Amino acid sequence: MAGQLNPHLLLAVPLAPLAGAAIAGLLGTKFFGNLIGRKTTHTITILGVLVSFILSAMTLSDVINGASYNGTLYQWMNVGGMKLEVGFLVDSLTAMMMCVVTFVSLMVHIYTIGYMAEDEGYNRFFAYISLFTFSMLMLVMSNNFLQLFFGWEAVGLVSYLLIGFWYTKPTAIYANMKAFLVNRVGDFGFILGIGLLVAYAGSMNYAEVFAKKEALAPLTLPGTDWMLITVACICLFVGAMGKSAQFPLHVWLPDSMEGPTPISALIHAATMVTAGIFMVARMSPLFEMSDTALSFIMTIGAITALFMGFMGIIQNDIKRVVAYSTLSQLGYMTVALGASAYSVAVFHLMTHAFFKALLFLAAGSVIIGMHHDQDIRNMGGLWKYMPKTWFTSLIGSLALIGTPFFSGFYSKDSIIEAVMASHLAGSSFAQFAVLAGVFVTAFYSFRMYFLVFHGKENFGHAHHGHDDHHDDGHHHGLAPGEKPHESPAVVWVPLVLLAVPSLLIGLYTIEPMLFGDFFKGVIFVDHHAHPAMEELAHEFHGWQAMGIHALQTKPFWLALAGVATAYFFYMVKPSIPAAIKVRASVLYNILENKYYMDRFNEIVFAGGARLLGGGLWNVGDKGLIDGLVVNGSAKLVGLFSKVVRLFQTGFIYHYAFVMILGVLAFLLYFMPLPFSK
Secondary structure (H helix, E strand, C coil): CCEECCHHHHHHHHHHHHHHHHHHHHHCCHHHCCCCCHHHHHHHHHHHHHHHHHHHHHHHHHHHCCEEEEEEEEEEEEECCEEEEEEEEECHHHHHHHHHHHHHHHHHHHHHHHHCCCCCCHHHHHHHHHHHHHHHHHHHHECEHHHHHHHHHHHHHHHHHHHCCCCCCHHHHHHHHHHHHHHHHHHHHHHHHHHHHHHHHCCCEHHHHHHCHHHHCCCECCCCCCEHHHHHHHHHHHHHHHHCCCCCCCCHHHHHHHCCHHHHHHHHHHCHHHHHHHHHHHCHHHHCCCHHHHHHHHHHHHHHHHHHHHHHHCCCEHHHHHHHHHHHHHHHHHHHHHCCCHHHHHHHHHHHHHHHHHHHHHHHHHHHHCCCCCEHHHCCCHHHCCHHHHHHHHHHHHHHCCCCCCHHHHHHHHHHHHHHCCCCCCHHHHHHHHHHHHHHHHHHHHHHHHHHHCCCCCCCCCCCCCCCCCCCCCCCCCCCCCCCCCCCHHHHHHHHHHHHHHHHHHHHHHHHHHHCCCCCCCCCCCCCCCCHHHHHHHHCCCHHHHHHHHCCCHHHHHHHHHHHHHHHHHHHCCHHHHHHHHHCHHHHHHHHCHHHHHHHHHHHHHHHHHHHHHHHHHHHHHHHHHHHHHHHHHHHHHHHHHHHHCCCCCCHHHHHHHHHHHHHHHHHHHCCCCCCC
16 A cells, blocks of 8 residues: 555664664673573573564565655754754665575574573573664665664674674784774765755755765855765765775675674675665766766776675685675675666666675584685585575575576676666676676675585685684694584574575566665666666566576676586596695785785884874974973973072062062053153
8 A cells, every 4th residue: 555654663673673683692691690591691692683584574665565664753953954864764775685684694593592592691692683783774774864874883893793703812803993994984985975965955865865876966065076976975985985895895794704694694795784775876867967977886886796706715714705796796796886776776786685695604604614714625525414505505506606596697688788788887897897796796606606505525624714613722623533513493494484585586576676666766877878777678578587597698608617617626626726835935925915905004004003103102292392381381380389488588678679560560561651642
C-alpha cells in the first residue's frame, strides 16, 4: 500500500540493536559486575538484530508497494535558522541497505556464538557488533548531513574497538590505531565537503540541498576558478575514499584483519566499507553535475580494483586474501559510480555483501577447523573433513569471480558494461582495469580455494604464519596426526543461509534494480550527458539471456583462464609460481611491501607529523607557552616584587618618603603644563 511509513516502527529498527548493545555492554561486562551470563547476552543481542531485520524486511515490502518516509523525529537545536535534527529518509535505497545490514549482522551474531565461544571478551564482543549495527543503520537512514556525519563517525569509532578487540595484542593495537587515523584523513575531506554545501545551500537537509543544486552549479570557490560543486563533491568522495578504502587511503583495511573474523564479515563486507559507496549514490543529484568529480572517482576506483587485486595473489593469510578481494571489489563499485551507474554500484554492493560475508565466515570456519592456523600453505585437502565449509566456499568463490547465473555475475558484468559505455576522461584506463581485474580475481580466489580445500594435506607439521586469536600461550595449528574438523552448526548454518542469496539474489533483482522503477526518484542520472545506463537497458533482455550471452564474452573467458591458471600453477606444477617468485623478485618485493605505501606514510606523513609535533613542542609549547607566557610572567612578577620589596623596610620615614614621591608623581601627571592652552 502506498503512503507514509510509520516513524515509530522505523525508529525501532536502529534502537533494537542499540538496546541489545546497552544491556550486553553494561550488565554483561565487569562494568556492572557481570550480572548476566553469556547465554543471556547473545540471546538479547540476537533478538535485537532479529527484530531489526524483520522490521527492515517489512519496510522494504511497503516501499516496493509505494510507501516512503522523509521527516524529522527530533530537533536538537535551531542556530541562526540552521536546523540540527534527527530525521529519517526511507526510500528504496535506504530500505535495501537496511535489509542487507541487518541480515548480514544477524548471520554474524549467530556465527559469533560458535566462533568466540572460548574468548573471555564474549559479552563485550556482542555489545560491540550490536552497537556497530545501530551506527550503520543511523547512517543509512539519515535525511540530513548532521546525522549522516554522526553515523559516519560512529561506525569509525566502533570499528576501532572491534579491530583492537584483543587489546593485549600489539598488532591489533597498531591496526586499530591505523584504521582510526587513516579514516580521520578521509573524514577531514568529508566534513569540508559538508561544510561547503551547508554554507552555500543554507541547510543540512538532503532534499533542501538537492533542490538548490541549480543555484550551486555556476558558483566558484572564492578566490579560485574552481567550480564549487566539483570541489564539494571531491571533498565528499575523499571521505568515501577513507571509509571505503580506496587508493591511497586503503592501507588500513588489510591490517584490520587483526580483529576477530566475525567483524571482518560485518565491517568489511556489508557495512562500514560500503558506507562510502552508499553516500555517493545518495548524493547522485550533486555528483551528476560534475564530470571532473566523476572522472576522478572512476580513476581512483580503477587503480584500486586492479592494483589491490595484484596484492591478493601473494597473500598466504586466508583472511588477507579475502581482505584484498574486498578492496578490489570496492574499486569495481567506485568505477561504476564514476560511470554514473549508481544503481549498478549499489547492486554490486548488495550482491557483494552476501558472498563476501560468506567468504569471510567460511575463512573463519577453516580457521576453527585448523585450530586457529590461518596460513593457507599449511592446509590442503580440507574438503574431505569440512564438506559444508568447502561447498559454501565454492559458491562464494564462484559468485566473486562473476560466474554466469551467480549473483556476483549480474552485478560485476553490469559494471564492466557500464564502464565500456562511459566516455568520461579516464574511462579507457578503467575499461582495462576492470577487464584485467577479472582474470586477477579469478586467479587469487581459486589459488586460495585450491590450496585450502584440495591438493596435498600440509597440516600437522611445523608451520609458519600467525593466528587469529590473541597470544594466550596455547598451541595453535594442528598437532602431528590431528585432523581438521567441521565447525559446529551454529557456525555452518549462517554459511548456508548466506550461500542462498550469493547464488540467487542477482537473477531475481537485476531487472527491478537496474532497469525497473526500484530506484526511480531516488537515484538521479543525466542520461544525456552520461548514457551508460541507457545503453545497458537497451542491451538487457532478461537474466537468462544475459547469462547465456556471457559465455561468449571476454569477462567469462578471462575468469575461466584465471581459474585454469590457478589450478595448473598450484595443483599441477607448483614449481612454476616458485620459479616466478625467484625470477620476478623485484616485482614480488614491491607487492610484499604493499607498493611501499606503508613505508611512504611512515616517512612522509608520520615522520612529518613527528617533525611538526617536535617543532610545535619545542618552539610553541616549551619556548612560547612555558618559557615566555608561563615562566616569563612568573619572572616578571618576581622582578616587580624584588623592586617593591626595596621600599618595604619597616621604617616610618621610608614610608613617608615613598608617599611624598607618590603625591609628587600624581601632581606632575595631572598638572597642566605652562605652555598648554
